[in-house]
Amino acid sequence: MKAKGWRDLPPGSVVLEGGSAVKFKTGSWRAFRPIWIEENCIQCLFCWIYCPDMAVEVKDGKRTEFDYDYCKGCGICALECPGRKGQKAIVMAEEGK
Amino acid sequence: MATPLTLKELSKKEDRFTHGHRMCSGCGAPIVVKIAMMATEYPVVVSNATGCLEVSSCISEFTAWNVPWIHTAFENAAATLSGVETMYRSLKKQGRFDKDKEVKFIAFGGDGGTYDIGFQSLSGAMERGHDMIYICYDNGAYMNTGIQRSSATPLGADTTTCPAGSVIPGKLRARKNLTKIMAAHDIPYVAQASPSHWLDLAKKIQKAHEIKGPKFINVIAPCNRGWRSKTNDAIQLSRLAVNTCYWPLYEIENGVTRITVTPKEKISVAEFMKPQGRFKHLFSPENEGLLQRVQDEVDREWAKLQKEAKTD
Amino acid sequence: MAKVVAVTGNEACANALRQVNPDVCGIYPITPQTDMMQRFASFIADGKVDTESILVESEHSSMSACIGAAAAGGRVVTATSSQGLALMWEMLHIASGDRLPIIMPVVNRALSAPLNIHGDHSDAMGARDTGWIQLWSENAQEAYDNTIQAFRVAEHMDIRLPAMVCLDGFIISHSIERMEYLEDQQVKDFVGPFRNFLPLLDLDKPKSYGPLILTDLYHECKRAQHEVMTKVADVVLEVAKDFEKLSGRKYGIFETYRLEDADIAIVILNSAAGTTKDVIDEFRDKGIRAGLLKPRLFRPFPYTEIADALRHTRAVCVMDRADSFGGYGPLFMEVSSALYQAEKRPLLMNKIYGLGGRDYLPSHAAQVLTELTTVAESGKVSTIKEYIGVRE
Ligand SMILES: Cc1ncc(C[n+]2csc(CCOP(=O)(O)OP(=O)(O)O)c2C)c(N)n1
Ligand code: SF4
Ligand code: SF4
Ligand code: SF4
Ligand SMILES: [Mg+2]
Numbered sequence: 001m002k003a004k005g006w007r008d009l010p011p012g013s014v015v016l017e018g019g020s021a022v023k024f025k026t027g028s029w030r031a032f033r034p035i036w037i038e039e040n041c042i043q044c045l046f047c048w049i050y051c052p053d054m055a056v057e058v059k060d061g062k063r064t065e066f067d068y069d070y071c072k073g074c075g076i077c078a079l080e081c082p083g084r085k086g087q088k089a090i091v092m093a094e095e096g097k
Numbered sequence: 098m099a100t101p102l103t104l105k106e107l108s109k110k111e112d113r114f115t116h117g118h119r120m121c122s123g124c125g126a127p128i129v130v131k132i133a134m135m136a137t138e139y140p141v142v143v144s145n146a147t148g149c150l151e152v153s154s155c156i157s158e159f160t161a162w163n164v165p166w167i168h169t170a171f172e173n174a175a176a177t178l179s180g181v182e183t184m185y186r187s188l189k190k191q192g193r194f195d196k197d198k199e200v201k202f203i204a205f206g207g208d209g210g211t212y213d214i215g216f217q218s219l220s221g222a223m224e225r226g227h228d229m230i231y232i233c234y235d236n237g238a239y240m241n242t243g244i245q246r247s248s249a250t251p252l253g254a255d256t257t258t259c260p261a262g263s264v265i266p267g268k269l270r271a272r273k274n275l276t277k278i279m280a281a282h283d284i285p286y287v288a289q290a291s292p293s294h295w296l297d298l299a300k301k302i303q304k305a306h307e308i309k310g311p312k313f314i315n316v317i318a319p320c321n322r323g324w325r326s327k328t329n330d331a332i333q334l335s336r337l338a339v340n341t342c343y344w345p346l347y348e349i350e351n352g353v354t355r356i357t358v359t360p361k362e363k364i365s366v367a368e369f370m371k372p373q374g375r376f377k378h379l380f381s382p383e384n385e386g387l388l389q390r391v392q393d394e395v396d397r398e399w400a401k402l403q404k405e406a407k408t409d
Numbered sequence: 410m411a412k413v414v415a416v417t418g419n420e421a422c423a424n425a426l427r428q429v430n431p432d433v434c435g436i437y438p439i440t441p442q443t444d445m446m447q448r449f450a451s452f453i454a455d456g457k458v459d460t461e462s463i464l465v466e467s468e469h470s471s472m473s474a475c476i477g478a479a480a481a482g483g484r485v486v487t488a489t490s491s492q493g494l495a496l497m498w499e500m501l502h503i504a505s506g507d508r509l510p511i512i513m514p515v516v517n518r519a520l521s522a523p524l525n526i527h528g529d530h531s532d533a534m535g536a537r538d539t540g541w542i543q544l545w546s547e548n549a550q551e552a553y554d555n556t557i558q559a560f561r562v563a564e565h566m567d568i569r570l571p572a573m574v575c576l577d578g579f580i581i582s583h584s585i586e587r588m589e590y591l592e593d594q595q596v597k598d599f600v601g602p603f604r605n606f607l608p609l610l611d612l613d614k615p616k617s618y619g620p621l622i623l624t625d626l627y628h629e630c631k632r633a634q635h636e637v638m639t640k641v642a643d644v645v646l647e648v649a650k651d652f653e654k655l656s657g658r659k660y661g662i663f664e665t666y667r668l669e670d671a672d673i674a675i676v677i678l679n680s681a682a683g684t685t686k687d688v689i690d691e692f693r694d695k696g697i698r699a700g701l702l703k704p705r706l707f708r709p710f711p712y713t714e715i716a717d718a719l720r721h722t723r724a725v726c727v728m729d730r731a732d733s734f735g736g737y738g739p740l741f742m743e744v745s746s747a748l749y750q751a752e753k754r755p756l757l758m759n760k761i762y763g764l765g766g767r768d769y770l771p772s773h774a775a776q777v778l779t780e781l782t783t784v785a786e787s788g789k790v791s792t793i794k795e796y797i798g799v800r801e
Contacts, residue, residue, distance in 0.1 A: 006629035006636070011569060012508035013622055013630050014607050015155060018615030019163035021117030024156075029122060045104035049295050050332050052127040054116040061105035070116035074123030075329030092329075140612045144477065152621045160617035165609045168619035169476050169503050176470035179463060180433065180477025180485075185610060187432040187461040188483060194610065218473065221466030 030073030040089035047077035118161035119153040123328030125319035136302035139201040144178035146210030147171035172214035174204040175222035202229035208249035209239040223311040234318035244323040248273040261378040279313040286312040288348035293336035325374025337369040342399040418549040418581035423448035425556035428596035432483035435471035439493040441578040442516040468493035472500035479509035482608025491518035505540025510563035511571040518578040519765040527766020528578035530731040542572035543708040550588040552576040577680040662706040671700025673781035677728040688774035712747040720751040723785035
């Protein structure tokens, strides 16, 4: 993408497109990767509400996969996940391993 | 009809605060913001003080805000929003804005932008009675500039401007109780909340939107960089803050105080402090007295609050 | 049609604001502005305007609120002086950077310390690099006319910049003068309805005002802002032409007085120009070809036009009612920059006068004109910058 020149800028540097940050992928920041273990999931959605990066996808009220484009790998979801019978439904794994 | 505050129903809503923001991994502030933004159906206009949230959520042409949003400076999120809200009222009065559409206004400021430099602007806007909610996300220091002390920094904390040295063990003053100060403005609604108690937080936001006039909600927002804790513990630490009564959850509605969440068992404040590097020095023997002072402060404030509160 | 009245500068500006009927205004007291917005508050209280006021707790909040209101989408005004303008400094840059056409009469007053409430230009000169358009006014009539025209200039779709209208504290703000008001309807028609531009309250197109922009684009943002300023002078002239049709009063980007064939000239802003003109007449009567140039548009500064107007003279004194300590007076710096580009240019000197409301007397003008005559003859300026009317 060609860098913008001064004539291309919106007046007052106003950002004209709401929610445009979705074009900025933060997944590359991740050092650890959350892994969802579906069979241990009780669909409490705590991982969804507590994720600072809106990186847990929920469809029709049910969580599906992580959105690794944005997940920064903080591990909050894994820590907060109650899982089933003491078995976590999210575990963290080192990226690239 | 307001969306019922269940995670299942809330999860069906479009994000008003989107991913792609650049807060640090595991930061508490975006959790506060996302819950606040989803807790209402009304159209919302947001004003934001300079600080971590602002610099990380709107950079060049990338904005994480899917609602109208304005940042002007550090000390004036309240004054700026009071202008937006006044224009809204003026246009509505003159028939130049859809009379059936009700818009709500939220200001977000960090503790520095709220307790300190933005305090006058906040106090003024609240006194003038603008219809808005001011939400302070309190991470206890000027994080954006590198963890400097604010008047919200807890007693004993090690920051870059009140470092724990060989002579002075960190911050020697207790926090300013801003929530109480805002209550002294006699505004219709003041509350304290925590992202760990998402439902309590969401209810407070929802309730505040239904009350006309100025509202203030102070929300603890762990910062793993400044607190020197782990990236995964924002929720755990904010829960500990509640359960130690370091950060009691309460509201003051029209002068009536109500504790909204009472910990099953009040645990020692040390439990909240231990996982945080900023308090590490307090656990060495020579600082025992200071650690005790922290506990005493918490106990005193909690007792005071219980006395003031109507229990239901 | 027009109504002849005897009013103060503050009253005149308050009336201009009433006739324009802005949507939101910020109000905060400071001498000598106080009574302007006090009068406007009465118009609100009496239902003469639709304006919603914000009775802020400081000028910093006033400008912040004005920025919020203007970004929301509507016509916004406030007024201030001196310390108030100084307190706004941070926000002035944000109003212009965000391209918000806020209108602000500035009743010029000295800056502390020492504390002084009287007229000089230190306040507005301190704000000259904030990206605001500045229109300066000699008297109540000009302050009134400039206030009305400022809306058209600032809100022009090619401009969208904030504008301050400067008038001298006490000398103009508080002296009663005979002047003419336009009819309310005339002003309303002249200014027209507010045209929205990227309003924040457009809920269907959520916008973000005030992003963080680092090395990648900040420089470009400022280049774009500079470009807008280059278009202001033409718009000021276009608006002045329309205003003349309406009022019969002619405005340019500066005014000249007996300058066309002058050998010596004084460049001076605002109320002191009146006194100077009288003394120029006296010198003309003695056969000395003296003239005057009074800038109206100070930001953007019309360098080329002012150089063209002055270059035929032999000696010019630029009179500053503000100092840039360790530098020349601010008006002098501009005029000398302008003239440097001219092939043939007059000798230049700089006099600092009237600080903190010190009277500017005909004798001061006479002293300067006499010195200019000597300079023109000798071809030498002995001291470039000097205070006049000062006790030794
Ligand atoms: C007038 C002014 N002074 C100082 C700053 C520098 N500054 C920017 S953000 C910030 C710290 C913000 O702290 P806080 O409000 O607690 O928010 P946080 O970054 O912790 O989220 C400071 C000191 C500024 N932008 N403006
Ligand atoms: S927190 Fe754990 S159990 Fe709950 S929905 Fe998420 S993955 Fe499933
Ligand atoms: S690791 Fe952090 S960012 Fe990734 S999904 Fe879990 S909570 Fe969200
Ligand atoms: S420094 Fe702290 S408050 Fe700022 S973004 Fe990082 S974790 Fe959040
Ligand atoms: Mg902070």
